[in-house]
Amino acid sequence: MHQQVKWVSTLLLAILSSVSPLAGASTFRVVASFPVLEDLVKRVAGDDISVSTVVPPGADVHNWELTPPNVLAIEEADILFYNGFGLEPWLRHVKAMSDDSLLLKSVAENADFTPQPILTGRYKGTPDPHMWLDPEGAAAYVEVIADTLAEHYPDQAEGFHARAQQTYQALQLLDQAIKERLDGVPNINRTLVTSEAGLGYFARAYDLEYAAIWGVNHETQGSAQAMAQMSTRLANERPPALFYESTVACIHMDAQAREHGIKLAGPLYVDTLSPADGPAYNYPAMLRHNAELIHEALGGARPD
Incomplete structure (x- = not known):
């Protein structure tokens, strides 16, 4: 005290x-x-x-x-x-x-x-x-x-x-x-994997399966046990892409992407916005940016 x-x-x-x-x-x-x-x-x-x-x-x-x-x-x-x-x-x-x-x-x-x-x-x-x-x-x-x-x-x-x-x-x-945009992601690709488990509500709202290496950023990030558990899951499921967030180093997810030959995409904005000249300058822009990045990385249908 x-x-x-x-x-x-x-x-x-x-x-x-x-x-x-x-x-x-x-x-x-x-x-x-x-x-x-x-x-x-x-x-x-x-x-x-x-x-x-x-x-x-x-x-x-x-x-x-x-x-x-x-x-x-x-x-x-x-x-x-x-x-x-x-x-x-x-x-x-x-x-x-x-x-x-x-x-x-x-x-x-x-x-x-x-x-x-x-x-x-x-x-x-x-x-x-x-x-x-x-x-x-x-x-x-x-x-x-x-x-x-x-x-x-x-x-x-x-x-x-x-x-x-x-x-x-x-x-x-x-x-x-956002629902209309993410509906274009094929059913077999609808797995979202991030570093921090911060996108659970987003995944639930838009019908995506969800996984993350750690829970929240103020706990130990990327422990050996958590990395091994994620590696085992990726070996079995192999989603089209892995995602990193703007407020964490991408080294953990990059290591997983390299190990399994999976594309790395990001950054997603979760706990913050970008500067005014960035892609997530306010709340709607943040969600639109995330949705577009996820849509593209997971092989969403492109407009004719």
Whole structure:
């Protein structure tokens, strides 16, 4: 406990000595834990709410360490939306330093969306936190976000709910477009294999068989036992391609691809978005990019 207090105090001292107060910023400030959630919050919040993210695009939300600018943003925020179900191990530091003026809200743990278990690794059987990779899960997040913002900022509640309704409709169209695209993958090729077991909800939503080497990125990655188990499975099943993710090194999956003579494809975006000029610059772009990459790598039908 003393080490934790010392750690928080050091961060606070750094920001107090090096950062000047912000001028001209919105009166209402909300923080999201990672870029995917930030994108969903912005869709509901509108222009009058300042929304930022703790973990920047491209970084791994599981293994992030809070920075002095993170601490400053959290200190000034009214609400911090986080995913929950263990996605953000660093959240314990936020809870240690925050007071009753900051509302901490888990979108996944409060969403009207049934979690499925992590399928492998140290955390096997516990709730899989990656619900947003099914558009229906993202819609459930949006409901939590809208209700929370409306309760906290009641004067703007009508706008929050109106934008949430627009987002629901857009997510339905996105879901349908991805289903139509992935329906073009032949039945014998519908196996998705990734490094982290983060795409379980996506696989379930679009009728793909799913396997992964490890469970979540903050456990031991690519252990000898996990690699051997995956090698045995690939020797028996031989899918058309293996996939790696943007937030993990591709060395483990590359080793499996080389061993079995299987194509390696990626990156898929799971726990983050790309920079603004990348292929996964927002939530819909992320899912479309993943769907297109999977469609092509698994031998999906090409348009005439």
